[in-house]
Amino acid sequence: MGEKIRLDKMLSNMGKGTRSEVxxxxxxxxVKVNGMTVRVGKEKIDSDEDEVTYRGEIVTYKKYLYLMLNKPQGVISATEDNHHETVIDLIDESYKHYELFPVGRLDIDTEGLLIITNDGELTHNLLSPKKHVPKTYIAKVEGVVGDADIDAFAKGIVLDDGYACKPAELIIDSVKDGFSNVTLTIHEGKFHQVKRMFEAQGGLVVYLKRTMMNALTLDPELELGSYKELSEDELKLLVQGVEINQ
Known part of the structure; x- marks a missing residue:
């Protein structure tokens, strides 16, 4: 059994028109329900069991939407802004009725994996400090990152304001011409955290991209500025160990 919902609300929530248009x-x-014409909007339907057609088109009810966005630089993680393009501006108008928002934020000059949804409870759980949800980044750092940095990150970097970060996993991928390419996994999300962690070690992050959130990896086929709906398997990876609305 699915969710019981008023027919007119279901159609409006799925973007089929304003209340007056519906x-x-x-x-x-x-409008038909299971092949029968229905003229009363307050009639309740089962979102899983009943087949609803609107002007000949089958309407599938989805209460929550989960999108994977490959965020480009120059775009801010917000729902609206007077000066910059936002991640919501990148999403097609056909999704507008879901009233989407980003799960957390990536800095304006940071690329990569960002989840866009309308599921507030999931967002809270993914961002809760108590959940310790891992987030993985690849970074290019000006300066030579070495074994001493790996140890320092594992013990917990202390930021410029005195905040002691949780232990983080740092992997050195390559070092060349005074720059280091690294992979870093953190378990919190303080303001400019990755950049500040390297600054505390005397390094400067010149490129940053998030590649994973929890167990979900950014789809390598997804171009910058593009997005897609999460598959069921991808959603399971995202919420692994985290409560989710059903």
Whole structure:
């Protein structure tokens, strides 16, 4: 059994029109439930069991939407802004009725994996400090990162404001011409945290990209600025060990 929901609310939530437009469609016999014309919007339907058609088109009800976005530089992690393009501006108008928002934030000059959703409870759980959800980044750092840095990150870097970060996993991928390419996994999300962690060690991050959140990896086929709906398997990886709305 699925969720019991009013027919007119279901159609409106799925972006099929304003309440008045849906009311007109019902009145003119343009809505059917299990093949039968229904003209009363307050009738309850089962979101899983009942087949609803609107002007001949089957309407599938989804209460929550989960998108994977490959965020480009120059775009801010917000729902609206007067000066910059936001991650929500990158999403097609057909999703607008879901009232989406980003799960956390990536700095304006940081690329990579960002989840866009309308699931507030999941967002809270993924961002809760108590959950210790891991986030993995690849970074290019000006300066030579070495074994001493790996040890320092493992013990917990102390930031410029005195905050002691949780232990983090640092992997050195390559060092060349005074720059280090590294992979870093952290378990919290303080303001500019990755950059500040390397600054505390005397390094300067010149490129940063998030590649994983929890067990979910950024789809390598997803170009910068592009997005896709999470598959069921991908959603399971994202919420692994974290409570989620059903």
């Amino acid at each position: 009311k007109d469609a019902l009145r003119f016999g343009q």
